[in-house]
Amino acid sequence: MILELKGVTKKFGGVTAINNTTFTVNSKEIYGLIGPNGAGKTTMFNIITGNYQATDGEVVFRSEKLNGLKPHTIVRKGIARTFQNIRLFKTMSVMDNVLIGFDFQANYTYFESIFRFPRFFGEEKRIRKRAIEILDYFGIAEFAEHKATDLSYGQQRKVEIARALATNPAMLLLDEPAAGMNPAETKELAHLIRTAREDFDLTVLLIEHDMKFVNQLCDKVLVLDYGKTIFEGKPSDAIKDKEVVAAYLGDFAHD
Amino acid sequence: MRKLSILATSVALLVSVSVAKEIKVGAVMPMSGPLAAYGQTTYDGIVLAQKLQPTLKNGDTVKLVLVDNKGDKVETATSTTRLISSDKVTAILGALTSTNTAQVIAIADKKQIPVIAPAATNDKLTMRRSFANRVCFADSFQGKVVANYALKDLGLKTAVVIVDQAQVYSLGLSKAFKKAFEKGGGKVIKKLKITSGDKDFKAIVSQIKTMNPDFIFLPLYHPEASMIARQSKQIGLNKPMFSGDGVANQTFIDLGGKAVEGYMFTDFFDYSAPPTQKSKDFIAAYSKETGKNELNSFTALGADTYFLLVDAMNRCSDPSDSICVNKEIKASKGFEGVSGIINMDKTGNATRSAVIKVITNGKAIYKTTVNP
């Protein structure tokens, strides 16, 4: 058990976005959060990453309570995320985007960078080497010096994941990673996530709408509707559940 | 047409390659920016003066080199350096405000180039400097003029002073007034502080009403002075009001309206009472140029910087010798200027008269001249 949400509730004024949700994610699981739009999936993500604070309940990661911690601190505890609409740093190169992920692990001070102490050179060399390794893993090392936004959509998605992996996370949160992709790209992405899980020793929590993708990839799913859990279990079982079907109102027919 | 222009150019060239030298005189003035109105008015005087007296006794011509300092200190420094090292001027006229003039002097003094300021009145300007000069009176004199006039001529014994702490002019003049007034037996009940840009003086004028002084001294510029005058009348505060030359302009009267009836102020000069023959001639020339004969003090002072300089240059065997010119400026006695008779002293200060004017029926009427 790597992540545990216990009785988590999130209210925004009078609106209850998440209602008393409890679930656990086990180490090296690929866990899916699904549900219709507005069900509270992204809110759930934001609570885990510390962007929102839960109104009630506990978020426990690796036996440590995350409630009240600042987002950048939570990253350093081992949780990284990507965004639904690919938020790469637009003015920076692919390499620099990935380096950002490494930066808090680079051991030199402000002073040392201004005056170019030896430690600066050593650390920069080290993280650059690691950045190239990750880019290589994703097959995009040749684009390292290109501006991030010059790459194709699919490649940008890879950069974003590479950047998240640079933070050396134990758990990766992917927000609709397959959004905007055609079936071929989706298949490649699923394969990528599965192998990355092994190679980087990751647990993956993802939000998705694409049920085929979820079926291919997830070990377990949690189905949300209006902030409430209506199903937890295997994806193949989810489709058969009456409540889940009702919530989606025949969306599954398309897939 | 082409042959004619070639011929004309050659003739011009021949003529210019004559024995007479061209002496360059620099002018640093705010010709653009917030002080542009004052700068342009002053420079008009210099230009007209140069037109009336373009050559020296020995035949050399005087060329004006104008540099616009935009009223800014950094620009002033650059302008002054340019005039001295690039244009190689013999002397510099300007700048307008005391702070910018101080900047000009700081640089020119080190380079031994004389500076003649037309309107900068701060006492400290000429202290501990060898090449600083001015044709206007200093704050200490102006303060004395007001103090003595109030005490002796008007019998006013107590005063409240309103100081604008953001303006060097106001600070200097109020200090000089207080010193002279108290020396003459008067009492300054209180010094009230304002900052230029303020618009609401209700608190100030109410305070003054309670204090009930014989008169109010406002060493301010016209925007604040006119507003205080209005707001005073609004609460029924009708004490005599006196200012320095900071209100010596038509805008003050326009802004003040009825509230400034009876308002008194000191000025350098009044065109309706021309103090010298030079004044009369200059007013005539000015009238011919512009069609107006209301000669402004700034214009008159500007002209005087030029005339004084040329007068000093004429007493030097080499008019481009800055050291001699400076010496002669300081030695000028009984100089007949447009704005009056000017006696310079070795500190570079001018001893000269002031005029007192009263606003009557919407016009600034000359009352009297106060001689030093």
Next chain:
Amino acid sequence: MNIVIRKDQWINLAIIASALWFIWFASTHFDEYTVRILNNIAIFTILAVSYNLINGVTGQFSLEPNGFVAIGAYVTALLLLDADAKDYQFDIESPYPWVLGLQANFVWALFFAGTFSSLLALTLSFPVFRVRGDYLAIVTLGFGFIIRILAINNPEITNGSLGLNDIPEFSNLYWTGGIAILAVWGILNIVNSKYGRAMKAVRDDEDAAIAMGVNTFKIKTFAFCTSAFLEGVGGGLLAALLTSISPDLFTFFFTFQLLIIIVLGGLGSTTGAVIGTVLVIGGAEWMRFLDEPMNFGLFVTPAMPGMRMVVFSLILIFVMLFAREGIMGKRELKDLFKKGKK
């Protein structure tokens, strides 16, 4: 990888060496007017590259320079003037005894100027950067005003609107140019480090930056305090160049001038800020001929003071319309030499 770094370093050393040589050459060969302009350019370069760090690189819209430059100028002036000079000058109120006692040599004076500005920036950082939202602009705008008002209203410390005069003229091309070189080098080093990356990340997408573990409060504070430090030092150099300062020097227009420079040069580009400074400060001087009568052969135009500012403004508008990112955009000079990366 190794060989690339060394080649880069050789180029940098060559640039710095030629800059140093130029400083020596200008000091000994150029006339005073040109030297003064070069001094102005050097000082404004320091101000521009540091202002660009918070505004351009970190993307936090700030209007701080006039405030910090004023502080730097006053701190330096008070430390360089001796007790006698202060006693003589202070005309509105007598200076406080501790003001009279302030004294330090030029290096220390500049250091204190920068440090004091930096500490003030730190105190401002806490209320402003902790809260999300664009309060920085308003806070810094107000800060600039407050500093000026404080300078006017505390004549026992600053001599009010009379200002401080007869400041010893320590600034020369070696100081201004030397510190300018250090400033540009230092800023470029920051930009090309993890801190610079983080600053750009904050600019590009603050939320994503946070999501990647960047402590955005810390980064913004670093950028802001660094800017303040260099602006304070620049203010000190300015005081020792003009030899007299007064509150009316440090109005909003001063900040506005710097804003024009960094936008023209390219918001976010350090080399752009340098180019912008040269063009604006040098250019404004060069364009003085527009103020004077111009001889076009057949006719002569009369002197039109202020014309150069009109032309200058027109050029600015032109640049903003057709090259909105400024001259360099976000690129640095070295990026122009990179072979066709697309």
